[in-house]
Amino acid sequence: MFESLSTPKPDKIIELMGMFAADPRPNKVDLGVGVYRAPDGRTPIMAAVKAAEQRIWDAQDTKGYVGFAGDAAFHAAMKRLILGDAVPADRVAACATPGGTGAVRQILEMVKEVRPDAQIWISDPSWPNHAAIADHLGLKRCTYRYYDWATGGIDRAGAFADLSAARAGDLILLHGCCHNPTGADFTSDDWAEIAAICKRTGAIPFIDMAYQGFGDGVEEDAAGTRFLAANLPECLIAASGSKNFGLYRDRVGIAVAVTAAGAARDAAVSQLVAMNRMAYSFPPDHGARIVDVILSDEALHAEWMDELTHMRVSMQANRKALADALRDLLGSDRFGFLAAHKGMFSLCGITPEQAIELRKKYGVYIVEDGRMNVAGLTQTNIPIVAKAMAAVLR
Numbered sequence: 411m412f413e414s415l416s417t418p419k420p421d422k423i424i425e426l427m428g429m430f431a432a433d434p435r436p437n438k439v440d441l442g443v444g445v446y447r448a449p450d451g452r453t454p455i456m457a458a459v460k461a462a463e464q465r466i467w468d469a470q471d472t473k474g475y476v477g478f479a480g481d482a483a484f485h486a487a488m489k490r491l492i493l494g495d496a497v498p499a500d501r502v503a504a505c506a507t508p509g510g511t512g513a514v515r516q517i518l519e520m521v522k523e524v525r526p527d528a529q530i531w532i533s534d535p536s537w538p539n540h541a542a543i544a545d546h547l548g549l550k551r552c553t554y555r556y557y558d559w560a561t562g563g564i565d566r567a568g569a570f571a572d573l574s575a576a577r578a579g580d581l582i583l584l585h586g587c588c589h590n591p592t593g594a595d596f597t598s599d600d601w602a603e604i605a606a607i608c609k610r611t612g613a614i615p616f617i618d619m620a621y622q623g624f625g626d627g628v629e630e631d632a633a634g635t636r637f638l639a640a641n642l643p644e645c646l647i648a649a650s651g652s653k654n655f656g657l658y659r660d661r662v663g664i665a666v667a668v669t670a671a672g673a674a675r676d677a678a679v680s681q682l683v684a685m686n687r688m689a690y691s692f693p694p695d696h697g698a699r700i701v702d703v704i705l706s707d708e709a710l711h712a713e714w715m716d717e718l719t720h721m722r723v724s725m726q727a728n729r730k731a732l733a734d735a736l737r738d739l740l741g742s743d744r745f746g747f748l749a750a751h752k753g754m755f756s757l758c759g760i761t762p763e764q765a766i767e768l769r770k771k772y773g774v775y776i777v778e779d780g781r782m783n784v785a786g787l788t789q790t791n792i793p794i795v796a797k798a799m800a801a802v803l804r
């Protein structure tokens with residue numbers, strides 16, 4: 411059986427992680443995979459997470475199963491975090507999943523079940539796993555223009571023109587904030603335009619919310635998602651606790667469907683539960699419980715917000731420092747957009763050949779499409795990265 415298996419194309423991001431780990435050079439710089447790094451290069455455990463784990467350790471007296479949808483207290487905490495009071499609770503179906511990827515997968519599984527002809531509209535570019543999962547499930551996929559390479563901003567006219575061709579029941583996949591890989595985010599006017607397109611076409615927004623709190627703040631980053639949820643009859647959300655709680659390996663995610671109250675919501679809950687049962691029965695609980703403990707305790711919540719703010723501010727400072735260093739070296743503001751982008755990533759306009767040269771010659775690791783994780787920058791490595799970029803751009 412196995413000799414006939416073809417080798418799947420490697421995921422560029424994960425492939426790069428392996429190359430970085432195997433590189434013996436002491437001064438190598440990892441700007442590849444999307445993990446937050448403190449100035450010393452480590453990915454720290456947040457103090458609020460440690461404190462919540464301690465409480466769980468002290469109080470938890472069983473590891474018995476929770477339920478196919480996960481813990482109701484986790485759902486409530488995440489619904490508040492993502493949706494605020496944008497929609498009444500009886501319109502929201504939710505199900506815990508292993509990470510945000512698990513939520514993307516379970517939602518697309520559900521869509522395949524109920525609307526096998528739906529087309530999934532994915533931005534050009536997007537996180538590569540969006541297309542990979544849609545393709546794996548045999549869902550039809552369309553691309554909408556998104557990034558304007560010339561300005562480092564969004565090609566609004568292109569995006570809205572493409573999305574206007576969506577059909578009723580299609581899914582428009584949107585990044586709630588901190589667009590991965592570009593770093594260029596929609597404005598509130600853009601979200602209003604997207605709501606209008608969905609109303610006109612009957613398409614349903616599907617929001618991937620993997621970086622809430624990394625852009626402008628927890629509430630600000632959820633504004634577009636909340637606007638769509640409040641103004642449209644249906645909306646799907648895949649959210650992650652990997653980044654904003656630093657719980658990468660604990661796999662914290664939630665699949666959310668905003669529906670009409672009553673039978674539609676009940677149907678969405680039972681579909682999501684059935685999807686979980688068939689995939690892995692019970693979603694992981696430990697990380698979800700940590701999130702619940704933090705979000706439901708005033709002091710821990712405040713501590714977490716402080717730590718999250720610190721991460722966001724340090725990423726913004728890294729962006730500005732790199733843009734400044736490149737301005738000094740190149741004598742132009744060509745990379746000024748880096749400081750305006752949001753979140754961990756920027757698509758910095760480096761070609762695949764230049765990205766390979768950065769890696770091989772200078773030990774600076776960015777994804778071949780030019781995506782850079784700005785959380786990997788430090789005061790020490792910014793001058794090295796800027797010089798290397800200037801050298802490969804010449």
Ligand code: LMR
Nearest residue numbers: 423442443444445537590
């Ligand atoms: C990334 O985009 O680097 C992260 O979301 C990690 C991943 O799973 O690709």
